[in-house]
Amino acid sequence: MFGRRDPDARGYFGAYGGRFVPETLVAPIEELEAGYFAARADQAFRDELDRLLRHYAGRPTPLYEARRLAECVGRVRIFLKREDLAHTGAHKINNALGQALLAKRMGKRRVVAETGAGQHGVATATACALLGLECLVYMGAEDMRRQALNVVRMQLLGAEVRRVDSGSCTLKDAINEAMRDWVTNVTDTYYLLGSALGPHPYPLMVREFQAVIGREARAQILEQSGRLPDVVVACVGGGSNAIGIFDGFMDDAGVRLVGVEAGGERIAPGRHAARFAGGTTGVLHGTRTYVLQDAAGNIELTHSISAGLDYAAIGPEHAWLRDLGRTEYAHVSDAEALEGFQTLARLEGILPALESAHAIAHLPQLVRDLPAGAQILVNLSGRGDKDVQTVMEALR
Amino acid sequence: MNEVRTQGRLAETFARLRQQPSATGLVTYITAGDPDLERTEGILLALDRAGADVIEVGVPFSDPLADGPVIQRATERALASGTTLPGVLDLVGRLRAELRPPIVIFSYVNPILRLGPEQFADRCRGAGVDGVLVLDLPIEEAGDFRTLLASRGIDTILLLSPTTTDDRLRRAAALGSGFLYAISRLGVTGARETLADGAEEMVRRIRTVSALPIALGFGISKPEHVREVGKWADAAVVGSALVSVIAEAGASSDLNARVEEYVRWLKS
Numbered sequence: 001m002f003g004r005r006d007p008d009a010r011g012y013f014g015a016y017g018g019r020f021v022p023e024t025l026v027a028p029i030e031e032l033e034a035g036y037f038a039a040r041a042d043q044a045f046r047d048e049l050d051r052l053l054r055h056y057a058g059r060p061t062p063l064y065e066a067r068r069l070a071e072c073v074g075r076v077r078i079f080l081k082r083e084d085l086a087h088t089g090a091h092k093i094n095n096a097l098g099q100a101l102l103a104k105r106m107g108k109r110r111v112v113a114e115t116g117a118g119q120h121g122v123a124t125a126t127a128c129a130l131l132g133l134e135c136l137v138y139m140g141a142e143d144m145r146r147q148a149l150n151v152v153r154m155q156l157l158g159a160e161v162r163r164v165d166s167g168s169c170t171l172k173d174a175i176n177e178a179m180r181d182w183v184t185n186v187t188d189t190y191y192l193l194g195s196a197l198g199p200h201p202y203p204l205m206v207r208e209f210q211a212v213i214g215r216e217a218r219a220q221i222l223e224q225s226g227r228l229p230d231v232v233v234a235c236v237g238g239g240s241n242a243i244g245i246f247d248g249f250m251d252d253a254g255v256r257l258v259g260v261e262a263g264g265e266r267i268a269p270g271r272h273a274a275r276f277a278g279g280t281t282g283v284l285h286g287t288r289t290y291v292l293q294d295a296a297g298n299i300e301l302t303h304s305i306s307a308g309l310d311y312a313a314i315g316p317e318h319a320w321l322r323d324l325g326r327t328e329y330a331h332v333s334d335a336e337a338l339e340g341f342q343t344l345a346r347l348e349g350i351l352p353a354l355e356s357a358h359a360i361a362h363l364p365q366l367v368r369d370l371p372a373g374a375q376i377l378v379n380l381s382g383r384g385d386k387d388v389q390t391v392m393e394a395l396r
Numbered sequence: 397m398n399e400v401r402t403q404g405r406l407a408e409t410f411a412r413l414r415q416q417p418s419a420t421g422l423v424t425y426i427t428a429g430d431p432d433l434e435r436t437e438g439i440l441l442a443l444d445r446a447g448a449d450v451i452e453v454g455v456p457f458s459d460p461l462a463d464g465p466v467i468q469r470a471t472e473r474a475l476a477s478g479t480t481l482p483g484v485l486d487l488v489g490r491l492r493a494e495l496r497p498p499i500v501i502f503s504y505v506n507p508i509l510r511l512g513p514e515q516f517a518d519r520c521r522g523a524g525v526d527g528v529l530v531l532d533l534p535i536e537e538a539g540d541f542r543t544l545l546a547s548r549g550i551d552t553i554l555l556l557s558p559t560t561t562d563d564r565l566r567r568a569a570a571l572g573s574g575f576l577y578a579i580s581r582l583g584v585t586g587a588r589e590t591l592a593d594g595a596e597e598m599v600r601r602i603r604t605v606s607a608l609p610i611a612l613g614f615g616i617s618k619p620e621h622v623r624e625v626g627k628w629a630d631a632a633v634v635g636s637a638l639v640s641v642i643a644e645a646g647a648s649s650d651l652n653a654r655v656e657e658y659v660r661w662l663k664s
Binding site: 010018019020021022023024025026027028166167172173175176179180183184185186187280281282283284285286291293295296297298299 | 457458459460461462464468475480481482505506507508509510511531532533534536537554555556557558559560561564579582583584
């Protein structure tokens with residue numbers, strides 16, 4: 001048994017986490033924490049979320065054995081957890097539905113969110129449309145350019161997308177703007193954060209809403225193969241799809257849990273987003289964790305071909321699990337991710353999100369150390385339609 | 397209710413202000429390194445000449461999520477000019493003997509963690525810093541840090557907001573020193589045309605739990621704001637409006653004169 005993994009009362013996972021926010025946000029975050037703990041203890045709330053996940057979002061998502069991919073990679077069995085088949089095309093809907101239900105339960109009528117790749121923004125806009133909530137999504141100018149399709153999707157769903165032109169014009173800056181909005185409109189606004197980061201209770205809450213991935217995958221792989229996987233692999237931006245699938249196997253000591261970060265062009269300041277390769281501990285967006293920062297404590301610019309992994313900090317629970325030796329992390333480059341994208345498309349007829357393509361791209365390296373017949377479970381966190389233009393440009 | 401410290405420049409400054417009931421204290425905020433540290437030196441001396449009672453020296457940080465556009469832009473200019481926390485502390489140290497007002501370092505937490513809290517506290521003492529305010533370090537996280545500062549005779553300035561509960565007000569009153577910084581409205585920093593409606597009520601709530609001096613900030617930009625705040629608080633804080641004056645003067649040779657003139661006008 002690995003034991004319980006809830007953060008302590010102050011929101012710490014070991015030395016990571018906490019609640020580093022301006023004073024104005026302390027009371028609203030305490031209200032959120034109380035609201036969330038009440039909701040998760042409420043059977044009616046859980047039933048309503050389960051109903052939506054099943055009949056609206058399409059859960060359980062399939063577990064699919066990718067035989068042609070396995071043949072190509074060699075001597076192993078590979079199972080894909082098909083979060084790309086969930087409504088809106090990524091795992092983000094699990095969290096967005098959970099938090100939007102919570103917002104409604106807390107009497108908030110206005111929801112703000114940040115988005116990088118646009119998947120969380122689309123999921124949030126979707127959940128808000130479904131529940132009749134006003135929705136405003138902050139998105140960096142650079143991300144709006146490279147994920148133009150998702151901008152239109154959000155608008156069609158009735159959300160307002162507000163362009164962020166500060167800093168690096170990516171996810172980090174969108175979170176800054178969303179927090180500025182929240183601090184200004186705390187009384188009627190719910191901040192629907194999209195990953196397992198930010199101040200407590202977000203890392204815990206997002207993990208719990210994403211844990212459905214790991215619960216389903218564990219039962220499915222046992223049913224299909226008769227045993228647990230040897231390795232579980234997931235890409236890690238903020239870390240919500242990874243923590244969601246890892247959660248199901250946390251107590252299975254024999255199962256290796258591997259997160260794949262964005263290696264970008266190369267591991268040099270500003271050219272990647274691999275926090276465990278180039279980062280040190282610091283505080284960003286309300287949580288203490290591994291952060292890419294310069295010698296003066298300013299957050300470094302990041303780069304990844306995948307907008308959803310292009311972020312300078314990693315969820316605090318990942319930092320803790322890594323310290324404990326329970327999880328391990330690797331990184332793959334933009335070029336490798338592109339190759340993973342094409343491989344999966346050609347061999348399995350699946351266009352993965354560029355984020356998820358990082359997990360696929362890590363497989364060749366991973367299998368080198370594995371015995372023949374080993375089983376690998378990959379979280380295919382999202383689908384790649386949104387990335388077609390980026391991939392086209394990169395391959396040109 | 398805790399005992400109000402009687403030692404140090406902040407305590408002396410507010411004691412003096414309380415002896416002159418007609419005077420409103422003026423706390424001035426600037427972003428250090430905007431447009432560069434060399435010109436910050438001239439600005440600090442101008443603030444002193446103009447009669448600023450307390451000077452808050454803002455440390456630029458890449459992700460100022462509690463700040464509005466004016467201070468965000470100032471921060472970008474300061475970072476572009478290569479300003480770092482150690483550089484800011486060195487400047488304060490060099491000027492300390494020439495400056496009369498107490499100096500408060502105003503920062504986000506990450507630059508301080510990067511330097512190391514203990515190292516930071518030592519360098520603050522070495523530079524003659526009087527108080528430290530960390531925007532994103534609420535009282536739950538501030539305990540050890542406050543001890544580090546207090547053992548070096550440096551005040552920890554805590555922020556209070558309209559959303560702060562009475563229970564937290566009491567805890568802040570017990571932990572804070574120097575003065576309490578009351579945020580007059582929800583939102584980020586930025587100059588406004590009028591004072592927030594709940595500002596007076598906010599100050600009265602704090603008065604019931606603390607004898608510490610209270611400075612009220614967020615949105616103050618005119619002499620009439622300062623005079624109005626003076627009716628109930630010990631001091632008014634002017635930040636974004638002053639930073640705008642600096643931004644407009646920019647590279648012009650009368651930068652210091654314009655800063656001095658603006659602060660004199662605020663005190664008029």
